[in-house]
Amino acid sequence: MNSTTTTGIKLIPASHFTVEQLTAIYNQTRVDYMVPMPMNEARLIEYINTYDVDLEHSLVARQDDQMLGVAMLGVREDRAWITRLGVIPNTRRGGVGLALCDGLLEQAESMGIRFQMLEVIKNNVPAHTLFLKLGFYEVGELLVLRGSPIIPPADPVVADVQRLDRNEALDLVGQDRGTQPWTNQSETLSNASEVSGLRITLVDGSTGWLVYQRQKFLLTRFAFKTQSGNPVDMARAFLTHLHHQYPRLDTQLENIQVHDPHLPAFHESGYVESFRRVEMWRGSPPASLIGQGA
Amino acid sequence: MTKILIIEDVPDNAELVRRIMSARGYEVLHAMDAETGLEMAVATVPDLILLDLGLPDHDGLTLAGWLRAETTLANIPIIAYTAWPPDTARQMAETYGCNGYIGKPIGSVKEFAAQIESFLKV
Numbered sequence: 001m002n003s004t005t006t007t008g009i010k011l012i013p014a015s016h017f018t019v020e021q022l023t024a025i026y027n028q029t030r031v032d033y034m035v036p037m038p039m040n041e042a043r044l045i046e047y048i049n050t051y052d053v054d055l056e057h058s059l060v061a062r063q064d065d066q067m068l069g070v071a072m073l074g075v076r077e078d079r080a081w082i083t084r085l086g087v088i089p090n091t092r093r094g095g096v097g098l099a100l101c102d103g104l105l106e107q108a109e110s111m112g113i114r115f116q117m118l119e120v121i122k123n124n125v126p127a128h129t130l131f132l133k134l135g136f137y138e139v140g141e142l143l144v145l146r147g148s149p150i151i152p153p154a155d156p157v158v159a160d161v162q163r164l165d166r167n168e169a170l171d172l173v174g175q176d177r178g179t180q181p182w183t184n185q186s187e188t189l190s191n192a193s194e195v196s197g198l199r200i201t202l203v204d205g206s207t208g209w210l211v212y213q214r215q216k217f218l219l220t221r222f223a224f225k226t227q228s229g230n231p232v233d234m235a236r237a238f239l240t241h242l243h244h245q246y247p248r249l250d251t252q253l254e255n256i257q258v259h260d261p262h263l264p265a266f267h268e269s270g271y272v273e274s275f276r277r278v279e280m281w282r283g284s285p286p287a288s289l290i291g292q293g294a
Numbered sequence: 295m296t297k298i299l300i301i302e303d304v305p306d307n308a309e310l311v312r313r314i315m316s317a318r319g320y321e322v323l324h325a326m327d328a329e330t331g332l333e334m335a336v337a338t339v340p341d342l343i344l345l346d347l348g349l350p351d352h353d354g355l356t357l358a359g360w361l362r363a364e365t366t367l368a369n370i371p372i373i374a375y376t377a378w379p380p381d382t383a384r385q386m387a388e389t390y391g392c393n394g395y396i397g398k399p400i401g402s403v404k405e406f407a408a409q410i411e412s413f414l415k416v
Contacts, residue, residue, distance in 0.1 A: 027350070031304060034377050036348035038303050040327065043351065149359045150391040217356050248363055250356040272389050275382065 007095050009068060011103045014058035019044055025060060025070045029086025035121060035275055050191045051083065051182065052076050057107040061087075061096050071100035073107055074182060078286045080108040081182040082118040085127070097130055105134065105282075115283040117182055119255065122276040136280040141258040142181055144274040147219075147251030151270040153243035157233075160201040161241050169197035169211040173223050179289055181255045181279050184223060189213070192221055200237050208234035210242065219251045224262060235265030243269070255279075295321045296414065299340040301331035301357065302375065303350050307398070311344060314403050315410065328352035332360055339366055342414055345392070347376040347383075358390040371413045 014022055023044045030036045039047065047053065054075045061068040068091045074081035082104055087096045108116055119142060120127045164172070173186045182188070189195055189211060197211035206229020213221040219242065226234040243251075255277060256263065298320050302308040305326075312322040323338060325331035328349045335343060343361065347354035354374070361367050374387040374395035387395040393413055400406045 027303075032377075034379070036377070038348055038350040040350040146355060146386070146389065148355070148389045148391070150362060150389065217352060217360060248359075250353075250359045252353065252356075270389070272385055274386065 007099070008063055009094075009096055009099045010062045011059045011099065012062060013056055014060055014070065014072065015055040017060055022055075022060070022070065025067050025088075026084055026086060028067070028088050029069055032089050047084075048072075050188055051081070052187060052191065053083070057104070057111070059100055059103045059107070061100050063091075066091070068094075068096045069100055071104050073104050075108075075111065075113065076182075076185070076187050077288045078113055078115060079182075079289055080104075080111075080113045080116045082116060083182075097127070098133075101130065101134055115281070115286050115289070117279070117281050117289075119181060119183075119277040119279050122278050128278065131280050134282065136282045139279050139281050142255040142277045142279055143253075143258055143263075144277070145251075145253040145256060145266055145271045146274050147243070147253075147266070147269065147271045149248050149250050153247060154240050154269065156240045156244050157237040158203055159237045159241070161237075162199040164197035164199055164209070164211070166195050168199075169195050172197060172199075172209050172225070173211050175225065177223065177225055179285070180223075181257075183255050184221070186223075189221060189223060195221070198238055198241060200234065200241070202229060202233060202237060204229065206230065206234060208238065210238040212242065214246070214249070217250055219246060219249050220254070222253050222256075226262070231261040232265045235262035236268065239265060239269045295319070296342075297321045297323060297338060297340040298342045298344060298410065299323045299325065299331070299335055299338065300344040300346075300375075301325045301328065301335075301349065301354070302344070302346040303327060303348070304346075307346070310400060311406075314400075314407055318407055318411075326350075328354070328357040331357060332364075335361055335367055335370075336364060340370065342410065343367075343370060343372045344375050344396070344410070345372055347374055347378065347386070355386060355390045358387075358392055362391040373410070373413055 019041050023041050027038045051074045053072045058072040069087035071085040072083050173189045192213045194214045199209045208226040211223045300311050308324045315322050325334045371393040374392045376383050377398040383395040
């Protein structure tokens with residue numbers, strides 16, 4: 001697809017660009033953001049692979065020789081995800097964001113995908129307004145939490161703790177965890193490297209599990225479930241055991257639902273809120289989202 | 295000469311800091327990403343580290359944690375340099391062992407230099 005809008009903005013598939021070019025465009029769009037989240041090429045490649053970003057159906061906006069912005073589309077079965085939308089600062093307010101989003105929605109519909117999801121940083125009013133205009137509706141608020149390695153972990157809760165390898169961990173992630181944002185769905189964990197987990201049985205017989213990704217300096221991509229018992233007690237147990245195992249690693253939790261019943265244990269353990277996102281959907285959620293266990 | 299290491303991925307931002315602090319007699323070193331920043335910090339042991347929280351290879355807060363874990367850098371002031379809202383910046387800086395934060399963009403050159411110098415004196 002190469003298309004030109006009525007305003008002269010040309011939309012070009014992102015697959016026509018190198019990762020180096022895409023990284024440069026993306027970073028230029030975020031340079032003045034409150035939470036800029038710049039990337040290098042390696043990080044963008046990991047992002048594309050982990051979140052099933054389809055570069056053939058992602059778009060770069062250009063006018064003459066000037067780059068204007070970028071927007072990416074994740075695709076999983078009958079679901080699509082709008083991500084990394086950004087417009088280069090000096091070209092904003094010219095309809096570039098709208099053109100990119102319209103283009104992505106057309107791309108999704110051309111594949112027969114009628115359900116789209118996204119997250120927008122809370123208080124990013126222009127983006128939020130744009131998504132409402134395009135027919136997205138709010139479904140909830142998500143937290144990004146950080147756990148610093150500076151804070152010493154509490155003593156491990158007495159429990160039977162079984163370490164899980166990647167396959168055992170991924171089996172658990174596929175069980176029903178309710179509807180999750182794109183970043184926390186089972187496909188994300190399946191695509192990620194260095195995934196493992198803990199299965200925990202407390203002395204009162206409560207059971208639960210935690211699956212996570214261990215990166216070089218960071219624990220991230222948590223998925224967890226309390227199968228029986230009190231979620232706060234269960235989270236307290238898996239956090240104390242995890243941080244005793246990796247006392248020097250930083251922790252980042254993306255997109256934890258604001259009403260998640262495990263949250264008090266994270267706050268007790270010294271986790272702090274970095275920022276919030278608003279999750280938005282467009283269309284009716286398909287069975288693959290509701291029932292996928294992600 | 296007192297050394298300041300700025301770890302910042304936007305060259306213009308780093309250049310502005312270099313101009314301001316060089317004019318006051320400081321040596322300013324610059325790293326564009328977290329891994330280079332850690333290497334330079336360990337190799338040069340600067341007198342102060344000015345740390346952008348949004349870096350392309352690793353998060354700036356993650357880097358703050360590594361810097362604090364290096365015994366040779368344990369007492370070096372680390373100042374978070376960020377456009378985050380003041381309350382969040384303060385809380386994050388504190389949680390990750392930074393000595394304080396300075397907000398972006400730089401509003402007053404004189405004020406910015408005074409803030410840096412106040413952290414150097416502590």
